[in-house]
Amino acid sequence: MEMAKQIFTFYLRDEGIRYSQQRECILDVFLSTEKHLTVIDLYHLVQKKHSGIGYATVYRAIKIISQAGLAREVDFGDGMLRFEHKYKHEHHGHMICTKCGKFIEVVDPQIEELQEKLARKYKFTPQRHKMQIYGTCEKCKTKV
Amino acid sequence: MEMAKQIFTFYLRDEGIRYSQQRECILDVFLSTEKHLTVIDLYHLVQKKHSGIGYATVYRAIKIISQAGLAREVDFGDGMLRFEHKYKHEHHGHMICTKCGKFIEVVDPQIEELQEKLARKYKFTPQRHKMQIYGTCEKCKTKV
DNA sequence: TATATAATTGATATTGAATTTCATTTGCAG
DNA sequence: CTGCAAATGAAATTCAATATCAATTATATA
Ligand SMILES: [Mn+2]
Ligand SMILES: [Mn+2]
Ligand SMILES: [Zn+2]
Ligand SMILES: [Zn+2]
Numbered sequence: 001m002e003m004a005k006q007i008f009t010f011y012l013r014d015e016g017i018r019y020s021q022q023r024e025c026i027l028d029v030f031l032s033t034e035k036h037l038t039v040i041d042l043y044h045l046v047q048k049k050h051s052g053i054g055y056a057t058v059y060r061a062i063k064i065i066s067q068a069g070l071a072r073e074v075d076f077g078d079g080m081l082r083f084e085h086k087y088k089h090e091h092h093g094h095m096i097c098t099k100c101g102k103f104i105e106v107v108d109p110q111i112e113e114l115q116e117k118l119a120r121k122y123k124f125t126p127q128r129h130k131m132q133i134y135g136t137c138e139k140c141k142t143k144v
Numbered sequence: 145m146e147m148a149k150q151i152f153t154f155y156l157r158d159e160g161i162r163y164s165q166q167r168e169c170i171l172d173v174f175l176s177t178e179k180h181l182t183v184i185d186l187y188h189l190v191q192k193k194h195s196g197i198g199y200a201t202v203y204r205a206i207k208i209i210s211q212a213g214l215a216r217e218v219d220f221g222d223g224m225l226r227f228e229h230k231y232k233h234e235h236h237g238h239m240i241c242t243k244c245g246k247f248i249e250v251v252d253p254q255i256e257e258l259q260e261k262l263a264r265k266y267k268f269t270p271q272r273h274k275m276q277i278y279g280t281c282e283k284c285k286t287k288v
Numbered sequence: 289t290a291t292a293t294a295a296t297t298g299a300t301a302t303t304g305a306a307t308t309t310c311a312t313t314t315g316c317a318g
Numbered sequence: 319c320t321g322c323a324a325a326t327g328a329a330a331t332t333c334a335a336t337a338t339c340a341a342t343t344a345t346a347t348a
Contacts, residue, residue, distance in 0.1 A: 016295095017295085017296095018294095018295060018296065018343090018344055018345075019344075019345095020295095020296065020297080020343080020344075022296080022297070022298095023296090038334090039334085039335085040334085052297095052298085053297090053298085054297065054298035054299070055298080055299090056297075056298060056299080056300090056336090056337090057296080057297055057298065059335080059336080060296085060297090075219070075221055077219055079306085079333080079334070080333095080334065080335095081334085081335085093262075095262070095263065095266060095268050095270075097268075098271065104266050104268065106262050106266070108258055108262055110258055111255055111258050111259070111262075114252055114254055114255050114258070115255070115275075115277060118237075118239070118250050118252060118255075118277070119239065119277060119279065122239060122248050122250070122281075122282070123281075123282040123285075124239050124241075124248065124277065124279055124280070124281055124282065125279045125280040125285055126239075126277045126278070126279040127242065127278050127279040127280070128277075128278050128279075129275070129276060129277040129278065130274065130275070130276045130277075130278075131259075131273070131274070131275050132273060132274045133259060133262070133263060133268065133270045133272075133273040133274075134270070134271050134272050134273065134274075135263065135268055135269045135270040135271040135272075136268070136269040136271070137266075137267075137268055137269075138266070138267040138268065141267075141269055160324095161324085161325095162314090162315055162316075162323095162324060162325065163315075163316095164314080164315070164324095164325065164326080166325080166326070167325090182305090183305085183306085184305085196326095196327085197326085197327085198326065198327035198328065199327080199328090200307090200308090200326075200327060200328080200329095201325080201326055201327065203306080203307080204325085204326090223304080223305070223335085224304095224305065224306095225305085225306085
């Protein structure tokens, strides 16, 4: 079994949360894509495998998957929360095209370091951070 | 008249948007505080001066104030959009305490420069960007 | 393995901020 | 002034997030 599923199984056990086919299916579907999914997106994907699984179950499952450390919530400011992989995916920022919605994931150790430094300066204990650049991607730049 | 109000007046004229007592009052109230206000916050403050002004008018006015370049929308991820001053306030990130809600405004030219560099690297034309660090402030660190 | 029981599920209801609608009011050009 | 389009304020609508609840199901234990 892949490591991500192991982590999930152990998390369930540790927290006294029950295993269920629904939760396994939802995790499988989530792990099988690298997209930044909204709950509705994930629900539609899950429907293809098991049309009986309800929206509320998907909603609750992805929350648990997040708590288990396998997903990270990302907010692109468009009114819907998204979920992306967290396990074996290093922290990154996003550059989001305001025209086509496409985004680029960016990693910059220098920025990360400077952020740590800022936190130290203000005696702030950082837990998570967010870096987003909104603008126009190369393709959309040339469009009218 | 202060410059900010000038800018607003000219923006209204340029856009063919009418002047109104309500809009002026809402702008005055907004300019008179340095807080990060939600629409409801601003509405309550406006109520103290002119109790007849409705929520929808405040909502519409702060949007116009933003468009005029006097306010910036900030999203601390708690489900309510906030507005802060933009005019004569340099761009900054936020460190937000997840325990008490307090936040610290941080400016780091090095990070800004690195972000520009990242954008260039991906041929991305940046319009605005966001940097937020969530964690625990000095006071809350010691609490249970 | 059968049973008790507490967690989970799925349909549905609720919440709350954002946004829209619309009848009335008002700014302002002529 | 007057006419009329824009603005206002109350209320309605939207929609994602979250809660509710009766039916179902996983799992501990006898
Ligand atoms: Mn990502
Ligand atoms: Mn600020
Ligand atoms: Zn684009
Ligand atoms: Zn604090």
